[in-house]
Amino acid sequence: MQLQAIFKIIGLLLMLFSTTMLTPVIVDLIYQEADSLPFLMGFAVTFFSGLLLWLPVRRHRKELRLRDGFLVVVLFWTVLGLAGAIPLMFTLQPHMSFTDAAFESISGLTTTGATVLTGLDDMPHAILFYRQQLQWLGGMGIIVLAVALLPMLGIGGMSLYRAETPGPMKDSKLTPRLTGTAKALWYIYLSLTIACALAYWLGGMEVFDAISHSFATVSIGGFSPHDASMGYFDSPLLEMIAVVFMLLAGVNFALHFVAWRNFDLRIYLHDSEFRTYAVILTILSVITVIYLYTSDTFILPENALHNGIFQAVSIGTTTGFTTAEYHIWPGFLPVLLLFASFIGGCAGSTGGGMKVVRFLLLLNQGRREIFRLIHPNAVIPIRMGEKIISPGVIESVWGFFAAYVAVFVVMMLIIMMTGLDQISAFSAVAASLNNLGPGLGQVGSNYADITDTAKWVLSFGMIMGRLEIFTLLVILTPAFWQR
Amino acid sequence: MKIIILGAGQVGSSVAANLASEANDITVIDTDAERLRSLQDRLDIRTIQGKASHPAVLERAGAEDADMILAVTNSDETNMVACQVAYTIFHTPTKIARVRAGAYLDYQQLFAQDALPVDVLISPEQVVTDYIKRIIETPGALQVLDFANGKVQLVAVRAIAGGSLIGEKLKELRIHMPGVDTRVAAIFRRGQPIIPTGDTTIEVDDEVFFIAAKEYIRAVMSELREVDKPNKRIIIAGGGNIGRSLAKSLENSHSVKIIDHNTKRARATSEELMNTIVLLGDASDEELLLDENIENTDVYCALTNDDEANILSALLAKKLGARKVMSLINRSSYVDLVESGDIDIAISPQQATIGSLLTHVRRGDVVAVHSLRRGAAEAIEAVAHGDHSSSKVVGRAVEELELPPGTTIGAIVRGDEVLIAHHDTVIESDDHVILFLIEKKYIPQVERLFQVGITFI
Numbered sequence: 001m002q003l004q005a006i007f008k009i010i011g012l013l014l015m016l017f018s019t020t021m022l023t024p025v026i027v028d029l030i031y032q033e034a035d036s037l038p039f040l041m042g043f044a045v046t047f048f049s050g051l052l053l054w055l056p057v058r059r060h061r062k063e064l065r066l067r068d069g070f071l072v073v074v075l076f077w078t079v080l081g082l083a084g085a086i087p088l089m090f091t092l093q094p095h096m097s098f099t100d101a102a103f104e105s106i107s108g109l110t111t112t113g114a115t116v117l118t119g120l121d122d123m124p125h126a127i128l129f130y131r132q133q134l135q136w137l138g139g140m141g142i143i144v145l146a147v148a149l150l151p152m153l154g155i156g157g158m159s160l161y162r163a164e165t166p167g168p169m170k171d172s173k174l175t176p177r178l179t180g181t182a183k184a185l186w187y188i189y190l191s192l193t194i195a196c197a198l199a200y201w202l203g204g205m206e207v208f209d210a211i212s213h214s215f216a217t218v219s220i221g222g223f224s225p226h227d228a229s230m231g232y233f234d235s236p237l238l239e240m241i242a243v244v245f246m247l248l249a250g251v252n253f254a255l256h257f258v259a260w261r262n263f264d265l266r267i268y269l270h271d272s273e274f275r276t277y278a279v280i281l282t283i284l285s286v287i288t289v290i291y292l293y294t295s296d297t298f299i300l301p302e303n304a305l306h307n308g309i310f311q312a313v314s315i316g317t318t319t320g321f322t323t324a325e326y327h328i329w330p331g332f333l334p335v336l337l338l339f340a341s342f343i344g345g346c347a348g349s350t351g352g353g354m355k356v357v358r359f360l361l362l363l364n365q366g367r368r369e370i371f372r373l374i375h376p377n378a379v380i381p382i383r384m385g386e387k388i389i390s391p392g393v394i395e396s397v398w399g400f401f402a403a404y405v406a407v408f409v410v411m412m413l414i415i416m417m418t419g420l421d422q423i424s425a426f427s428a429v430a431a432s433l434n435n436l437g438p439g440l441g442q443v444g445s446n447y448a449d450i451t452d453t454a455k456w457v458l459s460f461g462m463i464m465g466r467l468e469i470f471t472l473l474v475i476l477t478p479a480f481w482q483r
Numbered sequence: 484m485k486i487i488i489l490g491a492g493q494v495g496s497s498v499a500a501n502l503a504s505e506a507n508d509i510t511v512i513d514t515d516a517e518r519l520r521s522l523q524d525r526l527d528i529r530t531i532q533g534k535a536s537h538p539a540v541l542e543r544a545g546a547e548d549a550d551m552i553l554a555v556t557n558s559d560e561t562n563m564v565a566c567q568v569a570y571t572i573f574h575t576p577t578k579i580a581r582v583r584a585g586a587y588l589d590y591q592q593l594f595a596q597d598a599l600p601v602d603v604l605i606s607p608e609q610v611v612t613d614y615i616k617r618i619i620e621t622p623g624a625l626q627v628l629d630f631a632n633g634k635v636q637l638v639a640v641r642a643i644a645g646g647s648l649i650g651e652k653l654k655e656l657r658i659h660m661p662g663v664d665t666r667v668a669a670i671f672r673r674g675q676p677i678i679p680t681g682d683t684t685i686e687v688d689d690e691v692f693f694i695a696a697k698e699y700i701r702a703v704m705s706e707l708r709e710v711d712k713p714n715k716r717i718i719i720a721g722g723g724n725i726g727r728s729l730a731k732s733l734e735n736s737h738s739v740k741i742i743d744h745n746t747k748r749a750r751a752t753s754e755e756l757m758n759t760i761v762l763l764g765d766a767s768d769e770e771l772l773l774d775e776n777i778e779n780t781d782v783y784c785a786l787t788n789d790d791e792a793n794i795l796s797a798l799l800a801k802k803l804g805a806r807k808v809m810s811l812i813n814r815s816s817y818v819d820l821v822e823s824g825d826i827d828i829a830i831s832p833q834q835a836t837i838g839s840l841l842t843h844v845r846r847g848d849v850v851a852v853h854s855l856r857r858g859a860a861e862a863i864e865a866v867a868h869g870d871h872s873s874s875k876v877v878g879r880a881v882e883e884l885e886l887p888p889g890t891t892i893g894a895i896v897r898g899d900e901v902l903i904a905h906h907d908t909v910i911e912s913d914d915h916v917i918l919f920l921i922e923k924k925y926i927p928q929v930e931r932l933f934q935v936g937i938t939f940i
């Protein structure tokens with residue numbers, strides 16, 4: 001373990017991260033709400049703790065090893081998650097305990113979007129902006145993490161791409177150098193954000209709302225500066241804009257990159273993960289709309305239409321924006337949508353869940369098993385599109401699935417132990433592990449009422465889900481720490 | 484003609500055997516002395532041992548004054564380089580090479596005269612695949628041969644009871660099918676050729692060769708036998724080159740299964756084919772065939788490299804109820820043995836491919852040659868050139884031509900138009916004339932017929 005090298009990186013990260021606490025100060029200056037002190041304090045504390053970590057080891061020159069990578073990635077989310085909580089703890093309105101602040105901060109950075117806050121509409125703009133910004137930064141981190149870093153550790157949906165994907169993504173990395181790849185992806189992320197903010201603004205939002213929501217949309221986060229989330233605007237146009245950008249953000253960013261570089265939209269259609277993603281969300285929307293209308297939840301068909309599509313896409317991509325109180329829709333729908341969030345977005349997107357690629361591979365594997373019963377002698381390779389997937393990859397996907405289910409069950413039991421009913425516990429764990437946000441039952445609108453233990457467990461679940469489970473599990477095994 | 488054949492493999496040696504019997508000077512080059520010796524023992528040819536692409540070896544083989552080199556070694560690279568050497572050093576007029584790898588074939592500009600000067604690219608596997616595919620697509624046919632880019636087809640079919648033309652004279656054909664023009668080119672009865680005239684009657688079990696435009700083939704066949712259902716379900720034994728490419732060309736329109744016993748190859752095949760069911764197992768395993776509904780299979784094709792295995796598994800499939808079975812048979816002595824029995828169609832890869840080579844050996848402007856009945860008969864598509872004075876065919880009616888015995892003109896393709904030849908059809912310049920020869924020995928006469936007077940050359 002190269003502890004010194006790790007300290008150096010984390011120290012640098014903290015110092016870098018501390019500067020992002022200065023933008024809320026600017027927001028505060030614009031709105032004149034005299035609420036910049038917590039952020040200046042947060043900046044100071046974060047910056048100096050970063051400096052403290054970095055100074056003693058700044059001359060350290062040793063390279064990181066693969067094993068250190070796991071620790072760095074895990075620390076990245078935990079340390080930044082806790083550092084992000086500092087300004088929230090210092091604010092007077094809302095007054096938050098350490099647990100609440102950490103929950104909110106981690107929920108933001110992992111782009112989950114679960115909140116413990118209520119009365120958002122009356123809060124200072126600086127705080128609201130800070131939450132949105134956390135999500136946006138988290139989304140940026142995820143893109144780089146998922147497309148560039150995790151594959152190096154051999155984890156994550158994108159490593160499937162690296163080894164196997166035909167056609168546009170033949171080159172294992174998008175550009176020859178990692179920094180080049182990261183830069184290209186950030187440009188796409190940034191352009192999507194700007195386009196999204198512009199669209200919201202033209203669609204009728206105020207500038208502050210437009211920027212805030214664009215942050216939460218493109219990062220598939222789901223925080224909103226309003227208690228009623230997207231429902232605050234009551235505008236089908238804005239909902240459809242959100243749908244478009246949630247869909248885009250749920251697509252593999254590497255795919256965006258290739259399509260953008262080649263000026264060719266057909267590249268999307270050639271990608272089987274994208275096709276599956278589109279089909280799943282289409283089916284989900286159709287079922288939701290029809291059921292909403294036939295069950296008389298909405299009397300007018302057009303209301304059923306836009307609410308249904310919006311909610312299906314929002315939950316299906318694991319964003320977690322809401323318009324109506326979806327958790328009190330007739331029983332079948334919330335559970336259906338929650339299950340859809342297990343599939344989540346594409347690998348290499350800001351979306352959560354188990355990722356569409358894995359779902360697709362499991363589906364193909366299942367189909368093969370059935371086919372094998374009919375033709376016992378048949379040799380059937382598992383394909384994704386036209387490309388053959390090696391048995392090793394399939395095994396790793398099964399391993400992931402098993403781990404996901406196991407982690408889910410254990411966490412759900414712990415949450416139930418803290419006193420939540422089954423539906424609430426189930427949905428809370430699903431919403432955090434899938435980085436979705438809103439749950440059902442007691443946690444339908446916010447997470448304020450659950451115990452501190454539950455909040456910590458859920459925070460852990462969010463990081464677990466974000467890091468594709470194995471990264472965190474690796475750290476927890478004794479073998480990792482043995483020299 | 485002086486011909487150098489590079490490579491004494493299956494294709495090389497069978498071509499050598501075919502051409503040697505036609506009074507050509509054949510030299511075969513190969514690295515394997517053993518193989519050359521056995522070839523020389525059988526055929527009247529010269530053999531040279533050495534690497535086929537080396538100029539010195541080619542020189543020893545007499546490349547200086549060779550009319551044609553035929554590069555059919557099993558290495559694409561050797562074949563291509565040999566053509567380059569022949570072009571640069573020996574100025575050989577005709578260079579034919581076998582190139583299998585799609586990686587080369589995808590870039591046709593590679594084979595231009597100023598690049599890799601190969602005049603003709605041949606791919607025997609592809610020829611055999613197309614040959615089988617045509618038979619599968621024409622249910623009931625024993626053999627289907629394309630002329631004029633597929634506009635005209637020559638089809639061999641066995642007459643069976645139930646066809647409305649059985650027992651009738653050939654001239655009744657027109658009355659049976661007023662709109663359909665066809666010509667029966669030959670009839671083989673108990674293996675003996677009969678030159679058909681209008682009064683010839685068709686009997687049960689006759690092998691009838693007829694020529695017609697492609698769209699009429701089915702109509703004519705229905706006169707000779709009850710109409711077969713289209714072939715839908717196909718089982719292929721053997722995932723080699725031929726089996727694989729056949730499956731590939733059929734898998735989108737048919738339901739195709741392919742059986743191979745080699746684990747590695749089965750895997751590779753399954754990865755290459757998207758819609759084919761690849762089965763790992765022995766094609767002669769009764770259980771496997773029954774599991775895969777052999778009794779409901781329309782065509783069973785045994786296409787492995789092993790003649791005996793092909794024959795046995797085809798027999799087994801037939802016994803288990805496959806509607807039609809085909810077997811790939813390399814050894815020519817087996818072909819006769821088998822076709823009279825339970826196996827419906829014996830496919831001889833040599834016979835299927837030799838035609839594409841003979842096209843370039845034949846004198847005169849010959850576009851296509853198909854060797855029939857183990858090389859005894861031949862169908863030729865030749866182009867008539869010149870005018871009434873320089874050519875022996877142009878400007879003359881079919882009945883005026885001095886055709887050798889046993890030769891019939893089946894059809895004439897003029898531009899896009901298909902004319903079935905009648906006694907008064909007049910041949911024009913640039914017509915594609917499709918002839919059917921019952922006996923191969925008259926080929927030189929036909930060649931002479933289509934050669935233009937010396938002044939024209």
